[in-house]
Amino acid sequence: MRRLLQARYVVPAVLAGCVGMVGLLGFSPGAAQAVDGPSTTTPVPQLTSPPLPTPIGQPTAPSASSVLTYRSPSNQTGIFYTDLPAAFIAPGQALFASNCSSCHGQDANGATGVAPNLQRLGAGTVDFWVSTGRMPLANAGVQAIRKPPRFNRLQTLEIAAWVQSLTPGVGTKVPLVGTGSADLEAGNTLFTLNCAACHTITGSGDALMGGAYAPGLHLATTTQIVEAIRSGPGNMPRFGPGNITNTQARDIAAYVQGVIQHPSNPGGFALGGIGPVGEGFVGLLLGVGILMLVCFWIGERT
Template identity: 40%
Template sequence: MTSDTPGGLLARLRRRPSLPRSKARRRLGTVVRLTIALTLAGGAYTVFAPGLSADDTPPLSTAAQEGKALFDQSCISCHGRNAQGVEGRGPSLIGVGAAAVEFQVSTGRMPMARQEAQAPRKPAVFNDDQTRQLAQYVQELGGGPQVPDGDLRSPAGDDEAIARGGNLFRVNCSSCHAFSGGGGALSSGKYAPPLSEATDRELYAAMLTGPQNMPVFGDNQLTPDQKKEIIAYVQEALKQDKDPGGWGLGRFGPVTEGLAIFLVGIVALIFAALWIAGKS
Protein backbone atom coordinates (compact mmCIF):
# COMPACT_ATOMS: atom_id res chain seq x y z
CA MET A 1 0.00 0.00 0.00
CA THR A 2 2.88 2.36 0.69
CA SER A 3 4.12 1.92 -2.88
CA ASP A 4 1.03 3.79 -4.09
CA THR A 5 1.90 6.84 -2.05
CA PRO A 6 3.50 9.75 -3.79
CA GLY A 7 6.76 9.12 -1.94
CA GLY A 8 6.88 5.46 -2.95
CA LEU A 9 6.04 6.26 -6.57
CA LEU A 10 8.78 8.87 -6.70
CA ALA A 11 11.32 6.43 -5.29
CA ARG A 12 10.37 3.81 -7.86
CA LEU A 13 10.78 6.28 -10.71
CA ARG A 14 14.22 7.25 -9.42
CA ARG A 15 15.38 3.63 -9.32
CA ARG A 16 14.34 2.76 -12.90
CA PRO A 17 17.06 4.76 -14.72
CA SER A 18 19.75 3.00 -12.67
CA LEU A 19 18.95 -0.45 -14.21
CA PRO A 20 19.90 0.42 -17.81
CA ARG A 21 23.01 2.20 -16.55
CA SER A 22 24.29 -0.95 -14.76
CA LYS A 23 23.62 -3.10 -17.85
CA ALA A 24 25.57 -0.66 -20.01
CA ARG A 25 28.47 -0.85 -17.61
CA ARG A 26 28.48 -4.64 -17.75
CA ARG A 27 28.33 -4.63 -21.55
CA LEU A 28 31.14 -2.08 -21.73
CA GLY A 29 33.26 -4.22 -19.41
CA THR A 30 32.62 -7.28 -21.57
CA VAL A 31 33.67 -5.41 -24.72
CA VAL A 32 36.81 -4.11 -23.03
CA ARG A 33 37.77 -7.59 -21.78
CA LEU A 34 37.11 -9.14 -25.21
CA THR A 35 39.19 -6.45 -26.92
CA ILE A 36 42.08 -7.03 -24.51
CA ALA A 37 41.89 -10.81 -25.05
CA LEU A 38 41.89 -10.48 -28.86
CA THR A 39 44.79 -8.03 -28.71
CA LEU A 40 46.83 -10.40 -26.58
CA ALA A 41 46.02 -13.36 -28.86
CA GLY A 42 46.97 -11.39 -31.97
CA GLY A 43 50.20 -10.24 -30.37
CA ALA A 44 51.11 -13.79 -29.37
CA TYR A 45 50.42 -15.07 -32.90
CA THR A 46 52.53 -12.28 -34.39
CA VAL A 47 55.43 -13.15 -32.12
CA PHE A 48 55.38 -16.94 -32.43
CA ALA A 49 53.95 -17.62 -35.93
CA PRO A 50 57.10 -16.61 -37.89
CA GLY A 51 59.11 -19.04 -35.80
CA LEU A 52 56.67 -21.85 -36.47
CA SER A 53 56.72 -21.13 -40.21
CA ALA A 54 60.49 -21.15 -40.23
CA ASP A 55 60.49 -24.55 -38.57
CA ASP A 56 58.05 -25.97 -41.16
CA THR A 57 60.02 -24.70 -44.18
CA PRO A 58 63.73 -24.95 -43.47
CA PRO A 59 66.00 -22.75 -45.58
CA LEU A 60 67.62 -24.21 -48.68
CA SER A 61 71.20 -25.40 -48.52
CA THR A 62 73.89 -23.53 -50.42
CA ALA A 63 73.91 -26.08 -53.26
CA ALA A 64 70.11 -25.96 -53.49
CA GLN A 65 70.13 -22.15 -53.61
CA GLU A 66 72.55 -22.26 -56.54
CA GLY A 67 70.39 -24.93 -58.14
CA LYS A 68 67.32 -22.73 -57.70
CA ALA A 69 69.07 -19.91 -59.59
CA LEU A 70 69.76 -22.32 -62.46
CA PHE A 71 66.19 -23.63 -62.29
CA ASP A 72 64.70 -20.13 -62.46
CA GLN A 73 66.86 -19.38 -65.49
CA SER A 74 66.39 -22.54 -67.55
CA CYS A 75 63.52 -24.70 -66.22
CA ILE A 76 60.83 -22.41 -64.82
CA SER A 77 59.04 -21.86 -68.14
CA CYS A 78 58.10 -25.56 -68.41
CA HIS A 79 58.07 -26.78 -64.82
CA GLY A 80 56.62 -23.72 -63.05
CA ARG A 81 57.90 -21.30 -60.44
CA ASN A 82 57.70 -23.88 -57.64
CA ALA A 83 58.36 -26.93 -59.86
CA GLN A 84 54.65 -27.75 -59.74
CA GLY A 85 54.56 -28.27 -63.53
CA VAL A 86 52.89 -26.38 -66.36
CA GLU A 87 50.06 -28.04 -68.27
CA GLY A 88 51.06 -28.85 -71.82
CA ARG A 89 54.71 -27.99 -71.20
CA GLY A 90 56.25 -30.00 -68.41
CA PRO A 91 55.32 -32.27 -65.50
CA SER A 92 55.58 -31.54 -61.81
CA LEU A 93 58.97 -32.27 -60.25
CA ILE A 94 57.68 -32.56 -56.70
CA GLY A 95 58.72 -35.96 -55.42
CA VAL A 96 60.75 -37.08 -58.46
CA GLY A 97 63.95 -36.81 -56.46
CA ALA A 98 67.54 -35.96 -57.32
CA ALA A 99 68.06 -39.21 -59.25
CA ALA A 100 65.55 -38.27 -61.96
CA VAL A 101 67.10 -34.82 -62.37
CA GLU A 102 70.60 -36.27 -62.62
CA PHE A 103 69.57 -38.70 -65.33
CA GLN A 104 67.60 -36.24 -67.46
CA VAL A 105 70.05 -33.35 -67.17
CA SER A 106 73.36 -35.25 -67.36
CA THR A 107 72.26 -37.02 -70.56
CA GLY A 108 71.16 -33.76 -72.18
CA ARG A 109 67.54 -34.87 -72.40
CA MET A 110 66.61 -31.79 -70.38
CA PRO A 111 66.14 -28.98 -71.13
CA MET A 112 64.09 -30.04 -74.16
CA ALA A 113 64.11 -27.87 -77.25
CA ARG A 114 60.56 -28.96 -78.18
CA GLN A 115 57.95 -31.55 -77.26
CA GLU A 116 58.60 -34.88 -78.97
CA ALA A 117 57.53 -38.49 -78.55
CA GLN A 118 60.69 -39.04 -76.55
CA ALA A 119 63.52 -36.84 -75.33
CA PRO A 120 66.68 -37.88 -77.20
CA ARG A 121 70.16 -38.02 -75.70
CA LYS A 122 72.29 -35.01 -76.66
CA PRO A 123 75.24 -33.03 -75.26
CA ALA A 124 74.53 -31.83 -71.74
CA VAL A 125 73.79 -28.14 -71.18
CA PHE A 126 75.01 -28.15 -67.55
CA ASN A 127 78.26 -29.49 -66.15
CA ASP A 128 78.44 -32.06 -63.35
CA ASP A 129 78.46 -29.50 -60.53
CA GLN A 130 75.48 -27.62 -61.95
CA THR A 131 73.61 -30.89 -62.47
CA ARG A 132 74.15 -31.83 -58.81
CA GLN A 133 72.96 -28.36 -57.72
CA LEU A 134 69.76 -28.66 -59.74
CA ALA A 135 69.21 -32.14 -58.37
CA GLN A 136 69.72 -30.93 -54.81
CA TYR A 137 67.19 -28.14 -55.27
CA VAL A 138 64.51 -30.53 -56.54
CA GLN A 139 65.38 -32.99 -53.78
CA GLU A 140 64.87 -30.37 -51.07
CA LEU A 141 61.61 -29.23 -52.66
CA GLY A 142 59.78 -32.54 -52.43
CA GLY A 143 62.14 -35.43 -51.74
CA GLY A 144 62.35 -38.61 -53.79
CA PRO A 145 64.91 -41.25 -54.80
CA GLN A 146 68.60 -40.38 -54.76
CA VAL A 147 71.60 -42.03 -56.38
CA PRO A 148 73.83 -43.30 -53.55
CA ASP A 149 77.40 -42.10 -53.29
CA GLY A 150 80.37 -44.38 -53.74
CA ASP A 151 81.07 -47.18 -56.21
CA LEU A 152 77.95 -48.15 -58.16
CA ARG A 153 79.46 -51.20 -59.85
CA SER A 154 80.35 -54.61 -58.49
CA PRO A 155 84.10 -55.02 -57.94
CA ALA A 156 86.04 -55.27 -61.19
CA GLY A 157 87.04 -58.79 -62.07
CA ASP A 158 84.24 -60.42 -60.08
CA ASP A 159 83.14 -62.87 -62.75
CA GLU A 160 80.36 -64.33 -60.62
CA ALA A 161 78.83 -60.89 -60.07
CA ILE A 162 79.03 -60.16 -63.80
CA ALA A 163 77.38 -63.48 -64.58
CA ARG A 164 74.55 -62.74 -62.13
CA GLY A 165 74.22 -59.29 -63.70
CA GLY A 166 73.94 -60.91 -67.13
CA ASN A 167 71.09 -63.12 -65.95
CA LEU A 168 69.30 -60.14 -64.40
CA PHE A 169 69.84 -58.08 -67.57
CA ARG A 170 68.41 -60.77 -69.82
CA VAL A 171 65.35 -61.17 -67.59
CA ASN A 172 64.59 -57.49 -66.92
CA CYS A 173 66.24 -55.37 -69.63
CA SER A 174 66.90 -57.29 -72.85
CA SER A 175 63.29 -57.23 -74.04
CA CYS A 176 63.65 -53.48 -74.72
CA HIS A 177 67.39 -52.79 -74.88
CA ALA A 178 68.16 -56.04 -76.80
CA PHE A 179 70.55 -58.74 -75.65
CA SER A 180 73.51 -56.68 -76.80
CA GLY A 181 72.35 -53.41 -75.19
CA GLY A 182 71.94 -51.77 -78.59
CA GLY A 183 68.39 -50.56 -77.93
CA GLY A 184 65.26 -51.10 -79.94
CA ALA A 185 62.07 -49.53 -81.25
CA LEU A 186 58.92 -49.24 -79.12
CA SER A 187 55.40 -48.06 -79.95
CA SER A 188 54.24 -44.52 -80.85
CA GLY A 189 57.62 -43.30 -82.04
CA LYS A 190 59.39 -44.19 -78.80
CA TYR A 191 62.46 -46.38 -78.40
CA ALA A 192 64.75 -47.95 -75.85
CA PRO A 193 68.09 -46.14 -76.19
CA PRO A 194 71.43 -47.95 -76.62
CA LEU A 195 73.52 -48.35 -73.48
CA SER A 196 76.89 -47.75 -75.10
CA GLU A 197 77.27 -44.19 -73.73
CA ALA A 198 75.64 -44.64 -70.32
CA THR A 199 77.74 -44.06 -67.19
CA ASP A 200 77.38 -45.93 -63.91
CA ARG A 201 75.35 -43.10 -62.32
CA GLU A 202 73.09 -42.83 -65.36
CA LEU A 203 72.37 -46.55 -65.35
CA TYR A 204 71.65 -46.59 -61.60
CA ALA A 205 69.45 -43.46 -61.83
CA ALA A 206 67.52 -44.94 -64.78
CA MET A 207 66.76 -48.14 -62.87
CA LEU A 208 65.80 -46.16 -59.79
CA THR A 209 63.44 -43.70 -61.52
CA GLY A 210 62.18 -45.37 -64.71
CA PRO A 211 62.51 -42.52 -67.23
CA GLN A 212 60.00 -42.30 -70.08
CA ASN A 213 58.75 -45.82 -70.99
CA MET A 214 61.16 -47.64 -68.70
CA PRO A 215 59.64 -49.31 -65.61
CA VAL A 216 60.86 -48.35 -62.15
CA PHE A 217 63.17 -50.88 -60.52
CA GLY A 218 63.06 -49.81 -56.90
CA ASP A 219 64.98 -51.56 -54.17
CA ASN A 220 62.03 -53.93 -53.72
CA GLN A 221 62.32 -55.12 -57.33
CA LEU A 222 66.12 -55.05 -57.65
CA THR A 223 68.28 -54.67 -54.57
CA PRO A 224 71.18 -52.18 -54.66
CA ASP A 225 73.64 -55.08 -55.05
CA GLN A 226 71.66 -56.46 -57.99
CA LYS A 227 71.67 -53.04 -59.64
CA LYS A 228 75.44 -52.92 -59.25
CA GLU A 229 75.75 -56.37 -60.81
CA ILE A 230 73.70 -55.29 -63.83
CA ILE A 231 75.87 -52.19 -64.20
CA ALA A 232 79.01 -54.36 -64.01
CA TYR A 233 77.63 -56.62 -66.74
CA VAL A 234 76.73 -53.70 -69.01
CA GLN A 235 80.02 -51.88 -68.53
CA GLU A 236 82.42 -54.83 -68.50
CA ALA A 237 80.73 -57.31 -70.84
CA LEU A 238 78.39 -55.57 -73.27
CA LYS A 239 80.67 -52.62 -73.98
CA GLN A 240 83.67 -54.76 -74.85
CA ASP A 241 84.28 -55.22 -78.57
CA LYS A 242 84.33 -58.99 -78.32
CA ASP A 243 82.26 -61.31 -80.47
CA PRO A 244 83.05 -64.91 -79.48
CA GLY A 245 80.96 -66.23 -82.37
CA GLY A 246 82.95 -64.30 -84.97
CA TRP A 247 81.02 -61.76 -87.04
CA GLY A 248 78.82 -59.67 -84.71
CA LEU A 249 76.27 -58.64 -87.37
CA GLY A 250 75.85 -55.26 -85.69
CA ARG A 251 75.20 -57.01 -82.36
CA PHE A 252 71.46 -56.60 -82.78
CA GLY A 253 70.62 -59.94 -81.23
CA PRO A 254 69.27 -63.36 -82.22
CA VAL A 255 66.74 -62.14 -84.82
CA THR A 256 69.46 -60.75 -87.07
CA GLU A 257 71.65 -63.78 -86.47
CA GLY A 258 68.82 -66.18 -87.24
CA LEU A 259 67.92 -64.32 -90.43
CA ALA A 260 71.55 -64.35 -91.58
CA ILE A 261 71.88 -68.07 -90.87
CA PHE A 262 68.63 -68.77 -92.74
CA LEU A 263 69.65 -66.78 -95.81
CA VAL A 264 73.16 -68.20 -95.91
CA GLY A 265 71.88 -71.71 -95.31
CA ILE A 266 69.20 -71.49 -98.02
CA VAL A 267 71.70 -70.17 -100.56
CA ALA A 268 74.15 -72.94 -99.66
CA LEU A 269 71.46 -75.59 -100.02
CA ILE A 270 70.38 -74.23 -103.43
CA PHE A 271 73.95 -74.31 -104.75
CA ALA A 272 74.45 -77.80 -103.33
CA ALA A 273 71.25 -78.99 -105.01
CA LEU A 274 72.32 -77.48 -108.36
CA TRP A 275 75.78 -79.01 -108.06
CA ILE A 276 74.32 -82.45 -107.32
CA ALA A 277 71.88 -82.11 -110.22
CA GLY A 278 74.68 -81.09 -112.56
CA LYS A 279 76.82 -84.01 -111.54
CA SER A 280 74.02 -86.46 -112.10
Protein backbone atom coordinates in the same frame (compact mmCIF):
# COMPACT_ATOMS: atom_id res chain seq x y z
CA MET B 1 82.23 -71.79 -123.15
CA ARG B 2 84.93 -70.41 -120.91
CA ARG B 3 83.14 -67.06 -120.70
CA LEU B 4 79.86 -68.74 -119.75
CA LEU B 5 81.65 -70.69 -117.04
CA GLN B 6 83.11 -67.53 -115.53
CA ALA B 7 79.74 -65.79 -115.52
CA ARG B 8 78.22 -68.72 -113.65
CA TYR B 9 80.81 -68.39 -110.88
CA VAL B 10 80.93 -64.62 -110.79
CA VAL B 11 77.20 -63.89 -110.62
CA PRO B 12 76.41 -65.88 -107.47
CA ALA B 13 79.68 -64.79 -105.89
CA VAL B 14 78.86 -61.11 -106.43
CA LEU B 15 75.31 -61.71 -105.22
CA ALA B 16 76.41 -63.41 -102.02
CA GLY B 17 79.05 -60.73 -101.44
CA CYS B 18 76.58 -57.88 -101.89
CA VAL B 19 74.01 -59.43 -99.58
CA GLY B 20 76.68 -60.08 -96.97
CA MET B 21 77.86 -56.46 -97.13
CA VAL B 22 74.31 -55.12 -96.86
CA GLY B 23 73.74 -57.36 -93.83
CA LEU B 24 76.95 -56.26 -92.14
CA LEU B 25 76.46 -52.55 -92.85
CA GLY B 26 72.73 -52.46 -92.21
CA PHE B 27 73.01 -54.19 -88.87
CA SER B 28 76.25 -52.61 -87.69
CA PRO B 29 76.15 -51.15 -84.15
CA GLY B 30 76.25 -47.64 -85.62
CA ALA B 31 73.02 -48.23 -87.48
CA ALA B 32 71.39 -49.83 -84.48
CA GLN B 33 72.23 -46.83 -82.31
CA ALA B 34 71.18 -44.24 -84.86
CA VAL B 35 67.68 -44.67 -83.44
CA ASP B 36 68.78 -42.66 -80.43
CA GLY B 37 69.43 -39.60 -82.55
CA PRO B 38 72.27 -38.38 -84.71
CA SER B 39 74.63 -37.36 -81.93
CA THR B 40 74.78 -40.47 -79.80
CA THR B 41 78.48 -40.99 -80.31
CA THR B 42 79.38 -38.06 -78.05
CA PRO B 43 80.81 -39.52 -74.88
CA VAL B 44 78.92 -38.76 -71.71
CA PRO B 45 81.02 -37.27 -68.92
CA GLN B 46 81.67 -39.80 -66.18
CA LEU B 47 81.58 -39.13 -62.48
CA THR B 48 85.36 -39.09 -62.48
CA SER B 49 85.67 -36.29 -65.04
CA PRO B 50 88.64 -33.96 -64.51
CA PRO B 51 88.17 -31.22 -61.88
CA LEU B 52 86.18 -28.25 -63.10
CA PRO B 53 87.39 -24.69 -62.53
CA THR B 54 86.05 -23.26 -59.29
CA PRO B 55 83.45 -20.58 -60.04
CA ILE B 56 84.64 -17.07 -59.20
CA GLY B 57 83.21 -15.80 -55.94
CA GLN B 58 82.84 -19.29 -54.45
CA PRO B 59 86.41 -20.30 -53.76
CA THR B 60 85.43 -22.82 -51.11
CA ALA B 61 82.59 -24.51 -53.03
CA PRO B 62 83.30 -28.23 -53.49
CA SER B 63 83.55 -29.27 -57.13
CA ALA B 64 81.53 -32.08 -58.67
CA SER B 65 84.62 -34.23 -58.89
CA SER B 66 85.72 -33.73 -55.29
CA VAL B 67 82.25 -34.63 -54.11
CA LEU B 68 81.74 -37.60 -56.35
CA THR B 69 85.09 -39.30 -56.80
CA TYR B 70 84.70 -41.92 -54.13
CA ARG B 71 86.55 -45.12 -54.77
CA SER B 72 84.54 -48.30 -54.57
CA PRO B 73 81.95 -47.75 -51.86
CA SER B 74 82.84 -49.59 -48.71
CA ASN B 75 79.40 -50.96 -47.98
CA GLN B 76 78.35 -54.40 -49.15
CA THR B 77 75.68 -53.28 -51.61
CA GLY B 78 78.13 -51.63 -54.00
CA ILE B 79 75.95 -48.54 -54.27
CA PHE B 80 76.37 -45.40 -52.23
CA TYR B 81 73.64 -42.76 -52.38
CA THR B 82 75.12 -39.27 -52.03
CA ASP B 83 73.77 -36.15 -50.39
CA LEU B 84 74.81 -33.23 -52.57
CA PRO B 85 76.52 -30.31 -50.74
CA ALA B 86 74.41 -27.33 -49.69
CA ALA B 87 76.78 -25.04 -51.62
CA PHE B 88 75.32 -26.43 -54.86
CA ILE B 89 71.81 -25.17 -54.12
CA ALA B 90 72.15 -21.43 -54.91
CA PRO B 91 73.91 -21.79 -58.28
CA GLY B 92 71.49 -24.61 -59.10
CA GLN B 93 68.52 -22.34 -58.52
CA ALA B 94 69.96 -19.75 -60.93
CA LEU B 95 70.56 -22.40 -63.62
CA PHE B 96 67.06 -23.78 -63.14
CA ALA B 97 65.48 -20.32 -63.37
CA SER B 98 67.10 -19.59 -66.73
CA ASN B 99 66.87 -23.07 -68.32
CA CYS B 100 63.98 -25.02 -66.87
CA SER B 101 61.45 -22.77 -65.13
CA SER B 102 59.77 -21.66 -68.37
CA CYS B 103 58.31 -25.17 -68.64
CA HIS B 104 58.50 -26.58 -65.10
CA GLY B 105 57.62 -23.36 -63.22
CA GLN B 106 59.63 -21.14 -60.86
CA ASP B 107 59.21 -23.62 -57.99
CA ALA B 108 59.60 -26.71 -60.21
CA ASN B 109 56.01 -27.64 -59.34
CA GLY B 110 54.69 -27.80 -62.89
CA ALA B 111 52.46 -24.76 -62.32
CA THR B 112 52.74 -23.84 -65.99
CA GLY B 113 50.90 -26.99 -67.04
CA VAL B 114 53.47 -27.57 -69.81
CA ALA B 115 55.77 -29.94 -67.95
CA PRO B 116 55.45 -32.22 -64.91
CA ASN B 117 55.99 -31.35 -61.26
CA LEU B 118 59.59 -32.12 -60.27
CA GLN B 119 59.20 -31.83 -56.53
CA ARG B 120 59.55 -35.11 -54.60
CA LEU B 121 61.42 -36.78 -57.51
CA GLY B 122 64.84 -36.36 -55.92
CA ALA B 123 68.27 -35.33 -57.18
CA GLY B 124 68.95 -38.70 -58.85
CA THR B 125 65.91 -38.38 -61.15
CA VAL B 126 66.89 -34.84 -62.15
CA ASP B 127 70.49 -35.98 -62.70
CA PHE B 128 69.27 -38.76 -65.01
CA TRP B 129 67.17 -36.46 -67.21
CA VAL B 130 69.77 -33.69 -67.42
CA SER B 131 72.94 -35.83 -67.69
CA THR B 132 71.44 -37.93 -70.51
CA GLY B 133 70.64 -34.70 -72.37
CA ARG B 134 66.88 -35.40 -72.28
CA MET B 135 66.39 -32.08 -70.51
CA PRO B 136 66.09 -29.25 -71.33
CA LEU B 137 63.50 -30.62 -73.72
CA ALA B 138 63.84 -29.49 -77.33
CA ASN B 139 60.72 -31.02 -78.86
CA ALA B 140 57.61 -30.93 -76.71
CA GLY B 141 55.13 -33.71 -77.49
CA VAL B 142 57.57 -36.47 -78.46
CA GLN B 143 59.48 -38.80 -76.17
CA ALA B 144 62.53 -37.04 -74.77
CA ILE B 145 65.63 -38.57 -76.35
CA ARG B 146 69.19 -38.95 -75.26
CA LYS B 147 71.44 -36.21 -76.68
CA PRO B 148 74.71 -34.58 -75.68
CA PRO B 149 74.11 -32.97 -72.29
CA ARG B 150 73.71 -29.17 -72.23
CA PHE B 151 75.36 -28.87 -68.80
CA ASN B 152 78.66 -30.10 -67.39
CA ARG B 153 78.77 -32.48 -64.41
CA LEU B 154 78.97 -29.73 -61.79
CA GLN B 155 76.11 -27.70 -63.27
CA THR B 156 73.96 -30.83 -63.56
CA LEU B 157 74.49 -31.70 -59.91
CA GLU B 158 73.82 -28.08 -58.89
CA ILE B 159 70.41 -28.17 -60.62
CA ALA B 160 69.72 -31.55 -59.00
CA ALA B 161 70.73 -30.20 -55.58
CA TRP B 162 68.34 -27.28 -55.89
CA VAL B 163 65.38 -29.45 -56.90
CA GLN B 164 66.23 -31.85 -54.06
CA SER B 165 66.36 -28.95 -51.57
CA LEU B 166 62.64 -28.26 -52.20
CA THR B 167 61.75 -31.63 -50.66
CA PRO B 168 64.76 -32.71 -48.58
CA GLY B 169 65.26 -36.44 -48.21
CA VAL B 170 62.44 -37.37 -50.60
CA GLY B 171 62.92 -39.21 -53.90
CA THR B 172 65.85 -40.84 -55.68
CA LYS B 173 69.33 -39.76 -54.59
CA VAL B 174 72.37 -39.68 -56.88
CA PRO B 175 73.99 -43.12 -56.70
CA LEU B 176 77.71 -43.83 -56.82
CA VAL B 177 78.21 -47.29 -58.23
CA GLY B 178 81.27 -49.38 -57.43
CA THR B 179 81.31 -52.35 -59.77
CA GLY B 180 84.60 -53.79 -58.51
CA SER B 181 83.11 -56.85 -56.83
CA ALA B 182 80.00 -57.16 -59.01
CA ASP B 183 78.64 -60.56 -60.02
CA LEU B 184 78.30 -60.50 -63.84
CA GLU B 185 76.56 -63.88 -63.90
CA ALA B 186 73.83 -62.58 -61.58
CA GLY B 187 73.71 -59.37 -63.62
CA ASN B 188 73.12 -61.39 -66.77
CA THR B 189 70.21 -63.32 -65.20
CA LEU B 190 68.64 -60.19 -63.71
CA PHE B 191 68.99 -58.26 -66.96
CA THR B 192 67.37 -61.08 -68.93
CA LEU B 193 64.46 -61.25 -66.48
CA ASN B 194 63.83 -57.54 -65.90
CA CYS B 195 65.18 -55.50 -68.78
CA ALA B 196 65.59 -57.57 -71.95
CA ALA B 197 61.85 -57.59 -72.74
CA CYS B 198 62.05 -53.91 -73.65
CA HIS B 199 65.74 -53.20 -74.26
CA THR B 200 66.40 -56.57 -76.02
CA ILE B 201 68.87 -59.17 -74.86
CA THR B 202 71.78 -57.34 -76.50
CA GLY B 203 70.69 -53.96 -75.12
CA SER B 204 70.28 -52.39 -78.53
CA GLY B 205 66.78 -51.11 -77.78
CA ASP B 206 63.40 -51.71 -79.39
CA ALA B 207 60.09 -50.08 -80.21
CA LEU B 208 57.32 -50.32 -77.59
CA MET B 209 53.57 -49.95 -77.94
CA GLY B 210 52.04 -46.56 -78.67
CA GLY B 211 54.97 -45.05 -80.57
CA ALA B 212 57.31 -45.19 -77.58
CA TYR B 213 60.64 -46.97 -77.68
CA ALA B 214 63.16 -48.34 -75.23
CA PRO B 215 66.52 -46.79 -76.12
CA GLY B 216 69.76 -48.67 -76.65
CA LEU B 217 71.89 -49.05 -73.53
CA HIS B 218 75.29 -48.62 -75.17
CA LEU B 219 75.91 -45.10 -73.85
CA ALA B 220 74.44 -45.14 -70.36
CA THR B 221 76.87 -44.83 -67.44
CA THR B 222 76.53 -47.02 -64.36
CA THR B 223 75.11 -44.02 -62.46
CA GLN B 224 72.50 -43.43 -65.16
CA ILE B 225 71.61 -47.14 -65.20
CA VAL B 226 70.94 -47.21 -61.46
CA GLU B 227 69.08 -43.88 -61.68
CA ALA B 228 66.88 -45.34 -64.44
CA ILE B 229 66.19 -48.48 -62.37
CA ARG B 230 65.26 -46.47 -59.29
CA SER B 231 63.30 -43.64 -60.95
CA GLY B 232 61.63 -45.34 -63.95
CA PRO B 233 61.86 -42.66 -66.66
CA GLY B 234 58.96 -42.26 -69.09
CA ASN B 235 57.42 -45.63 -69.97
CA MET B 236 59.98 -47.63 -68.03
CA PRO B 237 58.74 -49.18 -64.76
CA ARG B 238 60.28 -48.00 -61.49
CA PHE B 239 62.11 -50.75 -59.60
CA GLY B 240 62.30 -50.09 -55.84
CA PRO B 241 64.76 -51.87 -53.53
CA GLY B 242 61.98 -54.44 -52.90
CA ASN B 243 62.06 -55.52 -56.57
CA ILE B 244 65.76 -55.08 -57.27
CA THR B 245 68.10 -54.74 -54.29
CA ASN B 246 71.07 -52.37 -54.39
CA THR B 247 73.41 -55.32 -54.87
CA GLN B 248 71.32 -56.56 -57.80
CA ALA B 249 71.17 -53.06 -59.32
CA ARG B 250 74.95 -52.91 -59.10
CA ASP B 251 75.26 -56.32 -60.80
CA ILE B 252 72.92 -55.21 -63.61
CA ALA B 253 74.90 -51.97 -64.07
CA ALA B 254 78.16 -53.92 -64.20
CA TYR B 255 76.69 -56.36 -66.72
CA VAL B 256 75.40 -53.58 -68.97
CA GLN B 257 78.69 -51.73 -68.83
CA GLY B 258 80.92 -54.77 -69.09
CA VAL B 259 79.18 -57.25 -71.38
CA ILE B 260 76.59 -55.23 -73.31
CA GLN B 261 78.74 -52.16 -73.92
CA HIS B 262 81.94 -54.13 -74.53
CA PRO B 263 80.83 -57.44 -76.05
CA SER B 264 83.41 -60.02 -76.98
CA ASN B 265 82.64 -61.63 -80.33
CA PRO B 266 84.38 -64.99 -80.48
CA GLY B 267 83.27 -65.45 -84.12
CA GLY B 268 85.05 -62.29 -85.17
CA PHE B 269 82.03 -60.30 -86.35
CA ALA B 270 79.29 -58.86 -84.13
CA LEU B 271 76.87 -58.69 -87.08
CA GLY B 272 75.33 -55.71 -85.37
CA GLY B 273 74.76 -57.60 -82.15
CA ILE B 274 71.08 -58.05 -82.94
CA GLY B 275 71.21 -61.72 -82.08
CA PRO B 276 70.37 -65.00 -83.78
CA VAL B 277 68.10 -63.53 -86.49
CA GLY B 278 70.79 -61.34 -87.98
CA GLU B 279 73.38 -64.09 -87.67
CA GLY B 280 71.09 -66.63 -89.31
CA PHE B 281 70.29 -64.20 -92.11
CA VAL B 282 73.93 -63.63 -93.00
CA GLY B 283 74.84 -67.29 -92.48
CA LEU B 284 72.02 -68.46 -94.72
CA LEU B 285 72.79 -66.09 -97.58
CA LEU B 286 76.55 -66.62 -97.49
CA GLY B 287 76.02 -70.36 -97.16
CA VAL B 288 73.52 -70.47 -100.05
CA GLY B 289 75.93 -68.47 -102.20
CA ILE B 290 78.76 -70.93 -101.56
CA LEU B 291 76.47 -73.92 -102.18
CA MET B 292 75.40 -72.39 -105.49
CA LEU B 293 79.05 -72.04 -106.51
CA VAL B 294 79.68 -75.69 -105.66
CA CYS B 295 76.60 -76.79 -107.62
CA PHE B 296 77.64 -74.85 -110.70
CA TRP B 297 81.12 -76.31 -110.43
CA ILE B 298 79.77 -79.87 -110.24
CA GLY B 299 77.32 -79.21 -113.07
CA GLU B 300 80.12 -77.85 -115.25
CA ARG B 301 82.30 -80.94 -114.71
CA THR B 302 79.71 -83.55 -115.66
